[in-house]
Amino acid sequence: MSTLVILGAQWGDEGKGKITDYLAKKADMVVRYQGGDNAGHTVEIGENKYKLHLIPSGIFYDDKTCVLGNGLVINPKSLIKEIKYLNDRGIDTKNLKISNRAHIIFPYHLKLDELEEQRKGENKIGTTIKGVGPCYRDKADRIGLRMCDIFHKEYFENKLRENINSKNEIITKIYCHEPLDADEIIKEYLGYLNQLKPYITDTNVLLNNSIQENENILFEGAQGTLLDIDFGTYPYLTSSHPISGGVSIGSGISPFNLHEALGVVKAYTTRVGRGPFPTELNNAVGDEIRERGREFGTTTGRSRRCGWLDIVMLKYSTQINGFTSLAVTKLDTLAGFDKLKICVGYELDGKVIDTFPASLETLAKCKPIYEEVDGWSVEDMNNIKEYEDLPAGAKNYVRKIEELTDVRVSIASIGPRRSETLIRQEFFKI
Ligand code: GDP
Numbered sequence: 001m002s003t004l005v006i007l008g009a010q011w012g013d014e015g016k017g018k019i020t021d022y023l024a025k026k027a028d029m030v031v032r033y034q035g036g037d038n039a040g041h042t043v044e045i046g047e048n049k050y051k052l053h054l055i056p057s058g059i060f061y062d063d064k065t066c067v068l069g070n071g072l073v074i075n076p077k078s079l080i081k082e083i084k085y086l087n088d089r090g091i092d093t094k095n096l097k098i099s100n101r102a103h104i105i106f107p108y109h110l111k112l113d114e115l116e117e118q119r120k121g122e123n124k125i126g127t128t129i130k131g132v133g134p135c136y137r138d139k140a141d142r143i144g145l146r147m148c149d150i151f152h153k154e155y156f157e158n159k160l161r162e163n164i165n166s167k168n169e170i171i172t173k174i175y176c177h178e179p180l181d182a183d184e185i186i187k188e189y190l191g192y193l194n195q196l197k198p199y200i201t202d203t204n205v206l207l208n209n210s211i212q213e214n215e216n217i218l219f220e221g222a223q224g225t226l227l228d229i230d231f232g233t234y235p236y237l238t239s240s241h242p243i244s245g246g247v248s249i250g251s252g253i254s255p256f257n258l259h260e261a262l263g264v265v266k267a268y269t270t271r272v273g274r275g276p277f278p279t280e281l282n283n284a285v286g287d288e289i290r291e292r293g294r295e296f297g298t299t300t301g302r303s304r305r306c307g308w309l310d311i312v313m314l315k316y317s318t319q320i321n322g323f324t325s326l327a328v329t330k331l332d333t334l335a336g337f338d339k340l341k342i343c344v345g346y347e348l349d350g351k352v353i354d355t356f357p358a359s360l361e362t363l364a365k366c367k368p369i370y371e372e373v374d375g376w377s378v379e380d381m382n383n384i385k386e387y388e389d390l391p392a393g394a395k396n397y398v399r400k401i402e403e404l405t406d407v408r409v410s411i412a413s414i415g416p417r418r419s420e421t422l423i424r425q426e427f428f429k430i
Pocket residue numbers: 008012013014015016017018039040041042043044293298329330331332333413414415416417
């Protein structure tokens with residue numbers, strides 16, 4: 001039995017979907033443990049490209065159980081759309097399971113996400129407007145509705161009506177916006193949730209049985225460590241726990257049953273939304289990385305901000321997650337630059353620091369200290385089938401990441417496709 005969490009070491013979009021799909025071949029279960037449809041995970045198999053927001057990236061194998069854990073906030077309308085999107089492409093979703101403890105996103109969460117962002121103006125977070133923050137807020141406030149509630153129709157209807165009425169007070173009185181129609185929402189959402197009933201179950205029982213039976217479980221993080229509500233760049237982050245510590249809380253397995261943590265690291269850094277970004281390149285190099293790496297959001301289509309690799313951030317991320325190995329993605333995107341920069345420290349008020357500051361006021365003042373390394377050419381990246389065939393520059397870059405983080409790089413990714421994955425070291429029974 002082996003359990004492994006695959007999670008983002010930076011600000012999201014590191015290629016978690018691609019790596020999860022690749023490793024899923026050796027798993028019995030693939031589990032999402034936090035977030036909602038704010039995530040956008042891309043999987044490319046041959047000529048087919050799939051975009052997933054909620055469903056785990058193990059769904060492309062028809063013998064894996066794919067679980068949406070209790071730690072998620074689920075928009076039933078989006079989930080039904082995603083199930084249909086997959087089914088229409090010949091992907092079976094019969095092995096999908098939804099935790100009966102997962103919270104439900106309703107239209108008032110989306111509306112409040114939108115209105116709150118508008119009201120914040122210049123100070124907005126730049127959320128995906130999927131209602132994720134407002135839904136987690138209701139969870140903490142103990143007024144949320146969960147998947148198990150749908151099996152108690154009268155309770156569900158009454159509670160939903162009560163919530164819509166109280167949110168309408170805020171929507172009309174604070175935001176001077178039209179109220180939402182309670183009857184319409186109740187009818188529509190009862191419809192969606194009735195369709196989802198066959199998938200809803202006690203998933204923590206399922207997971208713990210799987211552990212008892214010595215099966216292999218993969219946990220697929222959404223977002224990234226620097227978007228974690230406690231350890232990220234507060235307040236410019238999401239409202240859940242993408243870190244490895246989130247696995248137990250978001251799935252119901254004991255923390256002592258999580259064996260390994262794979263940090264997915266993009267070979268450079270990107271960020272969607274607002275907030276300080278020390279290695280950001282607001283220049284032609286940043287634009288070139290964006291173009292070459294097609295750095296446009298999977299969920300919102302927004303341009304991703306781009307910058308050099310930041311080791312201060314990676315060391316921080318490694319410490320919090322206990323990475324047992326790393327997967328470095330998008331090495332192909334960096335091909336063609338003569339020289340590359342890696343941030344190895346920050347200069348703060350004339351002093352060098354190598355710890356990641358808590359305060360954004362402090363982080364905004366940090367100036368990256370760079371080491372320059374040789375690049376590698378685009379031609380040298382053609383027809384690579386084994387890690388050893390990579391150009392010397394790319395292998396040096398990977399070794400540098402290992403040296404600086406003190407974590408072994410087990411996987412190098414050189415393209416979006418499943419086949420463009422190089423295994424350097426065997427692990428998780430690959
Ligand atoms: P996730 O949210 O972490 O799953 O990542 P996204 O899917 O949002 O963004 C990563 C993007 O990079 C997707 O378009 C992937 O298809 C693509 N991708 C993943 N790995 C590689 C790689 O090694 N090279 C290139 N060129 N693209 C990659």
